[in-house]
Amino acid sequence: MSRPFSAFRANAREHRASILVAALSAAFGVALLASTGVLAAFIAGDDLASRHGSVLVALDVVAGVFFTIAVYVGAIVTTNTFATIIAGRTRTIALLRLIGSSARAQRRSVAGEGFVVGVIGAVAGGAFSATLALAAVRVFVTMGVLPDEPYPVLTPVLLAPLAIVVATTWLASWVGSRRVLTVTPVQALGASEERPATAIRGSRWRNAVAFALVVLGVALLVFGLLLGLGIFAATPIGSFTSYGVLIALPGGVLSFTGIILAAPLFMPPILRGVGLIFGRGTAARLAAANAVRNPERSSRTTIGLVIGVTLITMFVVASQSYLQMIHQAQENEPGMYAGVDSVLTATMAVFTVLIGFSAIIAAVGVVNSLSLSVLQRRRELGLLRALGFSATQVRRMILAESAQLTVASIVIGLVLGTVYGWIGAQALLGSIPGGGLLVPSLPWPFLGFIVLAAALLAVVASVAPTRRATSVAPVAALAVE
Structure with a gap:
């Protein structure tokens, strides 16, 4: 020890x-x-x-x-x-x-x-x-x-x-x-x-494992959803309909793990495409090129924000879908669900605490990944300064990288979180008396808040370490300690 x-x-x-x-x-x-x-x-x-x-x-x-x-x-x-x-x-x-x-x-x-x-x-x-x-x-x-x-x-x-x-x-x-x-x-x-892009693309076993995990995970998600909806009620496994979420859970874990493993393959091109939206200036073009040049670094920093947005969106959508299904069941079977409101209040209080914890864990991961990534690029930033980049241009490049990271992560996270949250709620309560299949319940004001908070977090997390990195003289930054 x-x-x-x-x-x-x-x-x-x-x-x-x-x-x-x-x-x-x-x-x-x-x-x-x-x-x-x-x-x-x-x-x-x-x-x-x-x-x-x-x-x-x-x-x-x-x-x-x-x-x-x-x-x-x-x-x-x-x-x-x-x-x-x-x-x-x-x-x-x-x-x-x-x-x-x-x-x-x-x-x-x-x-x-x-x-x-x-x-x-x-x-x-x-x-x-x-x-x-x-x-x-x-x-x-x-x-x-x-x-x-x-x-x-x-x-x-x-x-x-x-x-x-x-x-x-x-x-x-x-x-x-x-x-x-x-x-x-x-x-x-x-x-x-970091390892070069060619080494990442050439890792066939990693790509094969990622693909297998995604396929297996999606299959379990679909099976858990169907089981939760009571599709197999007439079969010997029909008695397990209320536990469809236990099938969907490993499906979500496996599919998301596959997405993380495959992130160095599909995330850099997405980041580059998003980065081109922010203009054709030197700093913006260099920021877009960095995403492809360092796929491991760009995917690692991006996936932290994807996890955060996915997690919070999943809990929000799951809680709203949960409420929607219970209220629909109350309308269809009013006598059966009399007095359920007090339990709903207590349950939603627990959901709120869970969302808060999830937000904190995700925020820590995002800030840590971005901060370490920027600080460990001191020599790269020093080289840019030595080649004529001003501190303002370097900060603008890092800000452009954060912006493209934020846009790509939010879009991917909102889609994944909505799918996971809706499937989880349906797999758990889809077969209750008076329930059934419902479209995903999306609380748009809350999701809008998630988007703004994620964007602000990504920008703030990169500004402080960038300022520290650019405050070092180019000669000192280029020195090999």
Whole structure:
């Protein structure tokens, strides 16, 4: 444990965002289990639970789905973060290789840092969330929102999210550090650099895996949707219609993982096309060309914002579709759903908290990816300054890159989030009495807010590191330390 902790302390500044993501993921899991436990106890005392025994089961299913999504998103953000960190440490790792260290030893060291990050983040986030959950229950009881009953807040099951976050953070650091295996000692003579575009396009196994994941994921999504709608009600699997979401969930995870793996192939051309919209000036054209020249870097920074927009849109669309289906069921079967409004209010409060947590996790990932990406381009920016670019032109180029990243990410994220959220809601509640197939419910004002917030976040996240990078003299920036 001492060696990983020593490596962590030496690179503590690089891991601040990863610790925050691990803490948020652990806090999310603890808050989710605590809140659903309280909500289950509240529903158990309501007449609705006696008339619909599946309500509590469905609540547990939803809790598991949301926690899986939170852990998955946290793992993706952490993987991207460690991949960016490794790209910036290329020369240091190569130098260690030059003096005798093996690639596997270096990778174990990075994975050890990930383990320490996971432990620190999980303990901090879990403790904070448990304390907050206790306080929230007492406040709700005092305000009369919840009846004054004993609620199971602090239970042994709350340790499960902590263990899962530590394990996924370690695994994410291991996956993100895979590039260590390709660093050669001769790179100690150069600077930090990304793999060329030809190496990305030539990775046939990665492309094949990405395609297979997308196809399999889409098939599971469709099957989960059909199962949730009761299409197979007359078959032996018809009794599992309420669990269609459990089929759709791995479908969403697999398909989105495939999209992430394939991002270096399809994202750079999209970014280049979007970039051409912003004019034909030198800075704008260079920004558009950078997306194709460094596909790994551009896709890594873009995918962070895609994850954020997709996640928040998915929760918003799912919650609105959930409400729409319940209200339609109330209209079609008014007697069956009498008294459901109090449960709906409590459930939507949980949805609101989940959306807030998701927004924070996504924002941390976006800011960290953009900041690290810009700061690690100090030599590139120094070369542009030495060739005659002014600091204003460099900032304009980075701003153009952020703008094209924002536009492409928002469009892709809105589409994916709408599809995932709608399928999730239909797979969960599509077969309830009085329900059925509905068109996606899109809260346009909220989606408009997401677009503005994502654009502002991308711009702000790139301005500060760009200012720091351009404040360095060109000669100093070009120096090989």
